[in-house]
Amino acid sequence: MKRRRLTWAGVLGGCALLGGAFLMPPQQAGAASCDQASRADFDGDGKDDFVVGDAKATFGDAVSAGQVTVHYGGDRPGRGRLVPLRDDEPQAGAGFGHAVATGHLNGDKCLDLVVGSPWAEEGAGRARIFLGSPQGLRSGAVLEPPRTTRTFGWSVATAAKTGADRAAVVVGAPYEEVAGRPSAGAVYLFSLDDQGAVAGRAAAVDQDDDRLTGVSEAGDLFGWAVALGKIRGEAERLDLIVSEPGEDVEGQGEDAGSFSVAEDITTGRVSEGEHWHYGNLEIGDPTPGGNIGWSLAHLEEGGTSYVAVGAPGQTVDGKERAGRVALLTSTGAGLGSPQVIEQNRDKAPYIEAGDRYGRSLALAGDGVTGDGVQLAVGVPHDGPGTGSTPESGWVHLVPLAQRDRALLIDALNSDVPGDPGAYEHFGRSVAFTTGALLIGVPDDRSRPGGSLIVRPLGDEDPVQLVPDSEYDETDFGGTLGGAPG
Ligand SMILES: [Ca+2]
Ligand SMILES: [Ca+2]
Ligand SMILES: [Ca+2]
Ligand SMILES: [Ca+2]
Numbered sequence: 001m002k003r004r005r006l007t008w009a010g011v012l013g014g015c016a017l018l019g020g021a022f023l024m025p026p027q028q029a030g031a032a033s034c035d036q037a038s039r040a041d042f043d044g045d046g047k048d049d050f051v052v053g054d055a056k057a058t059f060g061d062a063v064s065a066g067q068v069t070v071h072y073g074g075d076r077p078g079r080g081r082l083v084p085l086r087d088d089e090p091q092a093g094a095g096f097g098h099a100v101a102t103g104h105l106n107g108d109k110c111l112d113l114v115v116g117s118p119w120a121e122e123g124a125g126r127a128r129i130f131l132g133s134p135q136g137l138r139s140g141a142v143l144e145p146p147r148t149t150r151t152f153g154w155s156v157a158t159a160a161k162t163g164a165d166r167a168a169v170v171v172g173a174p175y176e177e178v179a180g181r182p183s184a185g186a187v188y189l190f191s192l193d194d195q196g197a198v199a200g201r202a203a204a205v206d207q208d209d210d211r212l213t214g215v216s217e218a219g220d221l222f223g224w225a226v227a228l229g230k231i232r233g234e235a236e237r238l239d240l241i242v243s244e245p246g247e248d249v250e251g252q253g254e255d256a257g258s259f260s261v262a263e264d265i266t267t268g269r270v271s272e273g274e275h276w277h278y279g280n281l282e283i284g285d286p287t288p289g290g291n292i293g294w295s296l297a298h299l300e301e302g303g304t305s306y307v308a309v310g311a312p313g314q315t316v317d318g319k320e321r322a323g324r325v326a327l328l329t330s331t332g333a334g335l336g337s338p339q340v341i342e343q344n345r346d347k348a349p350y351i352e353a354g355d356r357y358g359r360s361l362a363l364a365g366d367g368v369t370g371d372g373v374q375l376a377v378g379v380p381h382d383g384p385g386t387g388s389t390p391e392s393g394w395v396h397l398v399p400l401a402q403r404d405r406a407l408l409i410d411a412l413n414s415d416v417p418g419d420p421g422a423y424e425h426f427g428r429s430v431a432f433t434t435g436a437l438l439i440g441v442p443d444d445r446s447r448p449g450g451s452l453i454v455r456p457l458g459d460e461d462p463v464q465l466v467p468d469s470e471y472d473e474t475d476f477g478g479t480l481g482g483a484p485g
Contacts, residue, residue, distance in 0.1 A: 116153025243293025
């Protein structure tokens with residue numbers, strides 16, 4: 001099979017000699033401001049940018065300190081420059097890049113970034129902001145939680161300033177002990193001022209909060225996945241969307257999982273929330289280990305909020321851990337009308353035990369896809385085709401308005417670089433950038449450090465990006481940050 005591969009190992013190798021948090025400035029003279037920025041543009045040059053997380057990246061003595069690679073866009077998707085980004089103070093085992101989220105956190109129109117390091121600070125975790133600028137991303141505020149945490153930075157999400165609310169960042173800490181219950185989990189909400197600095201003290205939220213249904217129990221993993229959106233209550237007030245895939249809902253089995261919506265979270269007032277589980281999600285029979293909420297994607301588009309939630313442990317047609325996804329929408333009165341997205345329709349017919357459909361999710365709107373709202377579903381544990389390549393993985397790309405045009409994308413597709421390899425987990429992460437789908441292949445067999453496929457949504461050829469080859473152990477493509485939802 002023909003193979004196209006671009007590497008920027010020289011660029012990465014040169015930058016790896018520098019210490020501390022940094023980004024190389026653009027080689028060309030940058031724009032003076034981000035006034036002409038595109039949709040997802042860290043440096044304001046009018047070309048979309050994205051980030052690739054590698055939480056296991058090792059450099060020097062900093063084993064698995066983690067690194068994020070920034071792709072500054074070029075003339076075509078995937079044809080830009082790769083520049084490494086690290087924490088100011090790399091710590092061995094920190095897992096910098098385990099979670100990444102893009103968003104507009106100040107008013108300068110340069111896209112900004114939040115990166116979580118859940119095992120930094122001896123397991124307490126750490127998260128920090130990087131602010132976009134015409135010179136590229138620069139270190140911003142460290143997000144200081146108001147109490148002792150555990151795995152703070154496991155998940156991160158952002159929201160731009162609204163009419164009523166400041167820009168905000170939410171950070172999940174799913175393995176945190178709450179009132180003596182280990183791994184019950186908590187999330188932290190940070191409001192930001194117009195310069196992108198933290199305004200006031202962060203608010204801690206756990207499942208014992210009066211605005212949420214249920215209670216904190218050992219192993220809930222509340223905060224595993226998070227988002228901020230406009231779902232219900234006051235239209236301009238942000239609502240918190242948070243999953244707890246280890247939740248044991250009564251009668252539904254251990255680790256059935258669920259997700260919740262807390263209304264108008266910045267107001268602090270007790271208000272109506274939502275709790276979605278097997279009893280109301282219409283995703284199938286209750287399945288112990290269904291892990292509803294393992295993955296979560298959110299999009300605001302044309303006055304509608306879309307929330308997609310994965311249950312990769314869902315039993316389907318008697319096949320254990322085949323996995324399913326639920327899609328819900330709100331036009332302001334709360335989430336409703338759940339519909340199932342799965343394999344036995346939309347041109348993806350092969351349901352097998354252990355596929356774990358929905359392990360990763362991404363949503364994008366018409367401005368990004370040029371073709372309406374689309375959902376990307378990662379199926380990294382499935383081996384498409386003959387079964388000779390277990391867990392090679394694939395991605396289901398579903399246009400929500402025309403599901404008969406769905407695509408199955410894997411490394412067997414002649415236009416995707418490389419051959420499928422067993423256990424390479426194509427699709428463990430997915431994201432969109434304008435005009436392209438980003439697909440992480442963190443366990444790529446032909447490129448053991450991991451790789452990323454940039455697959456244009458139009459007719460252009462895909463491009464494969466790979467990390468610096470000198471790393472000992474990497475997970476390049478484990479997480480992705482593209483156009484904000
Ligand atoms: Ca750019
Ligand atoms: Ca900004
Ligand atoms: Ca609970
Ligand atoms: Ca609201």
